[in-house]
Amino acid sequence: MNKNEQRRTLQSTWKIAVAIAACVLLFLSILAFIIPLIFAITPAFRTSGKISGNILYITAFTVAQALCSLTIALAIGVCGAYFVANRNFKGKRFLISSSVIPTSLPALIMALGYIQVFGLNGLYNKILCNVFSLDEGPIKFLYSLWGIVLAQGFYNVPLVIQAVGRTWQHLGKDEEYSAYLLGASRKKVFFTITLWKLLPSIGGVAIPVFLYCFFSFMIILMFGSPGIATLETEIFHAGRSVLNFKSAAILSLIETSIAFLVLFIYSQIEKKSEKVSGISFYNDFTEQKKLSKKDIIPFGILIILLLGFFYIPLLSIIKGAWNGWKKLFSYRSFFPSLITTVKTGSCTALICTVTAFTYSVLIRKHHGTKKERILKNLALLPMAVSSVVLGIGFIRCISTGKFVHLVFAQSALLWPFAFKQLNAGVISIPEETLNAANILSSKLDTIFKVMIPQSKETIFSTLALTFSLSAGEAALPLVLSIPNYTSLSLLIYRLSSSYRFSEACAVAITQALLCLVISLILQEKKTCHTWK
Numbered sequence: 001m002n003k004n005e006q007r008r009t010l011q012s013t014w015k016i017a018v019a020i021a022a023c024v025l026l027f028l029s030i031l032a033f034i035i036p037l038i039f040a041i042t043p044a045f046r047t048s049g050k051i052s053g054n055i056l057y058i059t060a061f062t063v064a065q066a067l068c069s070l071t072i073a074l075a076i077g078v079c080g081a082y083f084v085a086n087r088n089f090k091g092k093r094f095l096i097s098s099s100v101i102p103t104s105l106p107a108l109i110m111a112l113g114y115i116q117v118f119g120l121n122g123l124y125n126k127i128l129c130n131v132f133s134l135d136e137g138p139i140k141f142l143y144s145l146w147g148i149v150l151a152q153g154f155y156n157v158p159l160v161i162q163a164v165g166r167t168w169q170h171l172g173k174d175e176e177y178s179a180y181l182l183g184a185s186r187k188k189v190f191f192t193i194t195l196w197k198l199l200p201s202i203g204g205v206a207i208p209v210f211l212y213c214f215f216s217f218m219i220i221l222m223f224g225s226p227g228i229a230t231l232e233t234e235i236f237h238a239g240r241s242v243l244n245f246k247s248a249a250i251l252s253l254i255e256t257s258i259a260f261l262v263l264f265i266y267s268q269i270e271k272k273s274e275k276v277s278g279i280s281f282y283n284d285f286t287e288q289k290k291l292s293k294k295d296i297i298p299f300g301i302l303i304i305l306l307l308g309f310f311y312i313p314l315l316s317i318i319k320g321a322w323n324g325w326k327k328l329f330s331y332r333s334f335f336p337s338l339i340t341t342v343k344t345g346s347c348t349a350l351i352c353t354v355t356a357f358t359y360s361v362l363i364r365k366h367h368g369t370k371k372e373r374i375l376k377n378l379a380l381l382p383m384a385v386s387s388v389v390l391g392i393g394f395i396r397c398i399s400t401g402k403f404v405h406l407v408f409a410q411s412a413l414l415w416p417f418a419f420k421q422l423n424a425g426v427i428s429i430p431e432e433t434l435n436a437a438n439i440l441s442s443k444l445d446t447i448f449k450v451m452i453p454q455s456k457e458t459i460f461s462t463l464a465l466t467f468s469l470s471a472g473e474a475a476l477p478l479v480l481s482i483p484n485y486t487s488l489s490l491l492i493y494r495l496s497s498s499y500r501f502s503e504a505c506a507v508a509i510t511q512a513l514l515c516l517v518i519s520l521i522l523q524e525k526k527t528c529h530t531w532k
Contacts, residue, residue: 015444022358029355033382033412036393040239041256043396044249059254062230065148066213072153073209074202077160079302084161085168087291089299095306099162101314102155103465105515106472107212108492109508110155111222113313115501116320118142123316147223152216154309156209160202167201168194200269207266208383211259215386217475222496231255232388232475239392240479252389259384267377321509324502328510331503333486338510341471341488344407345518348470349463351411356418356462357455360426361447364434367427379419382412391479401480409480410470417469418462425458426451464519471515488514 083089084096117123118139125137141147171194179189217232224233231251239248291299328334359379366372387409394401394409429451437446452459474489486494488511495504 012444015448019444019447022354025351026355026358028408029351029411029415032408033385033390036390036397036409036412037256037385038393039396040252040389040393041249043245044253046246055251055254058229058231058234058251059258061228062214062232062255063258065145065152065230066210066216068145068149069152069156069213069216070206070210072149073156073160074206076154076302076305077157077205078164078198078202079298080157080161080306081164081168083291083295083299083302084165085171087289087295087299089291095158096162096165098158098310100158102159103468105314105468105512106218106474106489107152107155107216108218108222108472108474108489108496109317109512110151110313111219112320112492112496112501112504112508113315113317114142114147114151115222115496116316116505117313118147123312143223143225145228148216148219148228150309151219151223152213154306156212157306157310159209160205163205164198164201168198171197203269204266207262207269211262211383214255214259214262217386217388218493221493232386235386235392236388236475236479239388239395240481245392245396248392252392256385256389259386260381263380263384267373267380317505317508320502320505322502324500324504324506327500328503328506333491334507337486337488337491337507338514340486341511341514344403344410344487345467345470347407348410348414349467351407352415352418352466353422353459353462355411355415356422357426357452357459359415359419360423361451363423364426364451367431376423380416383416385413387413387473387475388479391476394480401482401485403482403485406476406480406482406485409476410473413476414466414469418466421462421465422455422458425455429454460522464515464522467518468515471511 080095084092115122119125119142120137120140122137122139122142125139128134128139129137141150175193176189179193184192215232216230217236220228220230220233224230229237231254235248235251235255238244238251363372363375366375390409390413394405398405433450433454434446437450441449471487472489474487474493477485477487477490478493488507492504492507492511495501495507
């Protein structure tokens with residue numbers, strides 16, 4: 001056997017080994033979801049054990065606060081989407097780029113910003129006290145339902161602006177112009193034509209936002225006053241504080257059932273959106289005009305709301321961190337937390353990306369069939385299970401949490417987000433290209449020489465996304481209670497709970513910069529990397 005044959009044999013063996021490892025990771029990620037979920041829910045069917053709390057009230061409150069948060073996100077977001085899609089103004093590009101904030105910065109950082117701005121000693125109360133010579137700040141809604149709803153709602157506004165604005169910009173205008181010629185008013189045209197075209201896009205972003213608010217944990221812990229409890233916090237209390245696994249299981253079953261129902265609605269919206277897209281969405285862009293006199297007042301209100309409830313709270317963290325830097329560097333657990341976050345995020349991102357890409361490749365041959373839709377919906381099922389529920393299930397399986405358990409628990413929950421992003425890249429590869437590659441070489445060669453290079457931009461974007469999501473996860477580490485484990489998100493929560501807000505802000509800035517640096521590194525790799 002000559003050197004060329006040896007090299008080809010070695011490459012073939014390496015590709016087979018990588019393919020097998022990828023399939024094993026996919027199998028382990030699925031098991032890391034199914035087995036803990038079974039352990040979390042099965043105690044609900046036992047006869048022994050008491051049920052704690054008013055389940056009906058807790059469920060109703062959880063759904064209500066999620067719906068209120070969603071209403072704020074949609075009301076402000078759709079208004080912003082209108083201006084992004086139909087008007088030209090300064091700062092438009094910055095407003096659109098803000099959509100990366102909810103996916104790259106954890107909600108815990110937004111919560112800190114709200115404390116800095118709306119707290120009793122926050123920026124707004126200080127200004128009001130100085131201007132009106134008040135002894136006590138009048139803004140006191142933060143530690144209540146309104147604090148929770150406003151923080152969650154405005155945190156998700158940029159996502160709505162970006163998703164709905166992008167769709168609105170590509171809407172065909174034939175029906176609208178015909179309605180105008182027949183004498184219909186702008187208001188009637190919007191509610192009878194435009195809104196119906198936008199509904200798939202609005203529904204598509206509304207479901208993930210609702211689920212995020214429905215599963216909210218850290219913001220509830222930070223802003224929830226005594227008496228305020230959601231399904232998520234009650235599951236944590238029952239499963240970790242009082243070890244009432246029957247009560248935790250019943251609450252988990254209720255929460256997961258509602259989330260599955262919402263996810264089913266999401267799948268139906270996606271299905272209808274695909275059918276509508278061929279009729280209502282054009283490739284040309286909507287003509288964009290400058291702001292008119294009629295636009296000034298609503299546009300001004302929009303900007304004031306975004307500044308007051310989104311941008312200023314985020315910027316206030318920088319100011320709050322200024323006094324916390326020196327104390328932070330002397331804090332013993334800071335650098336270990338930073339290293340732990342990088343290690344956890346990197347392992348989780350790698351597993352999620354490999355798992356999602358493997359699954360996308362496996363279902364690629366069913367593209368355009370009913371079987372593909374079923375398989376895609378199955379991949380999204382972990383989105384209907386919260387971190388706390390899966391964490392409780394892991395605790396019942398393993399008793400004591402370890403680093404490897406955390407990585408696979410995060411991977412089991414986050415790989416559907418990676419799949420949604422990667423699958424789009426895999427599907428975009430032309431069928432003719434794959435057929436030609438399969439004729440000229442093996443299927444493994446097609447994957448390594450065609451599918452991976454064609455999807456490399458999406459792969460690096462997915463790595464950045466899943467790293468940020470992992471870095472922002474605080475609920476799972478808190479539930480698993482891994483000995484000597486502290487991440488930056490956990491450190492933020494612990495510092496905030498002990499009212500050390502300046503140090504917490506400094507950690508938050510560090511975490512944001514870490515996610516930004518990782519994203520920039522992967523962005524650089526995305527543009528210059530070539531696959532051999």
